Amino acid sequence: MKFDGWLSYRLDKTKEAGLNRKVRTMETAPLPLMTIDGEKQLVFASNNYLGLANDKRLVNAAETVLHEFGVGSSGSRLITGHTNWHQKLEDKISQFKRTEETLLFSSGYLANVGVLSSLPEKGDVILSDELNHASIIDGCRLSKANTLIYNHVDMDDLEEKLKATESCQRRFIVTDGVFSMDGTIAPLDKIMSLAKRYHAFVIVDDAHATGVLGENGRGTSEYFGVYPDVIIGTLSKAIGTEGGFVCGSKVLIDFLLNHARTFIFQTSLPPAICAASYTAFEIIKHSKDKRQLLHSNVKKIKTSLQEMGYTVKGDDTPIIPVIIGDTHKTVMFAKRLLEKGIYAPAIRPPTIPLGESRIRLTVTADHSLKEIDYLLKSFNLIGKELNMIK
Template identity: 70%
Template sequence: MSIDSWLSSRLDKAKGAGVYRTLRTMNGPPIPEGTMNGKNQTVWSSNNYLGLANHNRLISAAQAALQQFGAGSSGSRLTTGNSIWHEKLEKKIAGFKRTETALLFSSGYLANVGVLSSLPEKGDVILSDQLNHASIIDGCRLSKADTYIYRHIDMADLEEKLRETQRYQRRFIVTDGVFSMDGTIAPLHQIIALAKRYHAYVIVDDAHATGVLGESGGGTSDHFGVCPDIVIGTLSKAAGVEGGFAAGSAVIIDFLLNHARTFIFQTAIPPASCAAAHEALDIIEASKDKRELLFSYIQIIKTNLKHMGYTVKGHHTPIIPVVIGDTRKTATFAEKLQGKGIYAPAIRPPTVAPGESRIRLTVTAGHSIRDIDHLLEAFRSIGKELNIIP
């Protein structure tokens, strides 16, 4: 059998199971109303939480840096890819996250893999939340340390596993700050309290919390008023640009610079992206207006969906998972939404557990009340049509 025939049979199985995926093409900037595959759609799946990705100040900052530094970085940070903008942005991130310093990676995925594959050693153990992001899972797999999985945000189970792992040299607890599929918030204050009691280190992936949670938008640490050992994050969500980072003590960051393979061997993000991200953090720090608008939208949508009879997961975050359950019915629901000009994709196994297929809504400050009314009316009519709600 040829490789194409073999892989085609595997793809056919995915199609039969309702988990086959295809790409969609956006024909404009990342705004709520745009053209996708040639059709007008209101997008409810963007991570552009504060609507900054096409903000004039970010575009102007990127254009100025683009003129000065060119389109690409030309190499890794340790060869020819380091610029003053990379260093300025790292200083900005450290101040924003209230750490000694920070290190830029080319994506949040690479930051997670780099930290987890280089920091814990053989003889150490990583305690990882059951619903952590794929990048954390991959980092754990590449680590020489053992990995224990604790039940999702279950502090009793985490404590039990901390007791069980006292024989290891070191214990590392790793968790998402906001979980991307369930919209739940890790109880970071409780995790850090347990870490102190059982002599563990805490690593938080704050990808979906950075710019959103906390008094100043600083993320999960800001939200709970605590300081984990390492904060990992991305600039591709609320900040609206690209790139990832790790923030912590000067010693930790120096270690990562010298040992994290996903930093050492990865081409640096362009200086223009750094300049835009720096501007985004300025905007986030300067005003609460976008965050306050965002959270008012979240409240409206969750309250109405629950009132209709939907199973809505998550805490008070821009990620609103509406559980449908059946994989095929969820895919049909997403198709019917698109027919009404709404793009909110079906999330199916293996991304979520069997029986947990859902429409995952993400809310942004760029949406309008009119968009919300349209969304809610679509959920009401489709839900009744498919006998999901009464």
């Protein structure tokens, strides 16, 4: 079989299973109402939780530095890609996260892979939550350590695996702070307690919690009042820009700077993005209004959908998974939403387990009550049309 023929055969199998994907073109700025493939759509699928991706203060900060430094960084951080704006942003994040130092990566994905492929050594064990993000999974695969999967946020199972690995050289517990497909919050206080009892290290990916959880938006560490050994984050969610970071001790950051291949060999973020990100952290630090509005929107949507009879997963986070179950039915539901001018794509295997296909809603602080009411009305109508609710 020729190369393209072989790939076409595999794609046909994907299509038969209802798992075929395609990209859609966003033709306007990231707002609740956007033009997608030429059609106006109300978007409930964005990670722009605080609405900062199109905030004029961030745009102005980026524009100013864009004229000073140009559009690209021209190299890796260790060659020509380190500017005063990279340093300023790292210092700002350290202050925000209350850690000694921070190291910027070009994406959160690269930060996870860089940490997990460089920290654990042969003879070590990584204990990873079964619903951890793909970047954590890939980092574990690249690590020289063995990886054991524990049941999602199941502290009894985690403890059993900690007991079973006591003879190992070192143990690393790695978890998302907020899980991107289920919207659940990792019980970081209990994880830290187990780590202390069994002499393990804790690595937390706080991508979906930074700017969202905790009194000041500092993430799951602030939410639970604990301090993990390694905090990983992203700038592409509530911060509204792009990039990743790792926070921790000075020694940790110095180690990663010298050993994390995804830092050493990757072109650095453009200085303009660093300036916009710096401004975002300033806004988050001095204002709680958007975060409070965000949580109010989350509560309204979740409560209303549950009252309609939908199965809704997740904790108090902007990620609201509405479980449909059957893959084809989920795709049909998303199509009906699109017909009503609502963009909330179907989430299907292999992203989530078989039988748990869902509409994964994400809400932002910028969604109006009118837009939320329209979403809820649409869910009510479609659910009845498809005999999912009464």
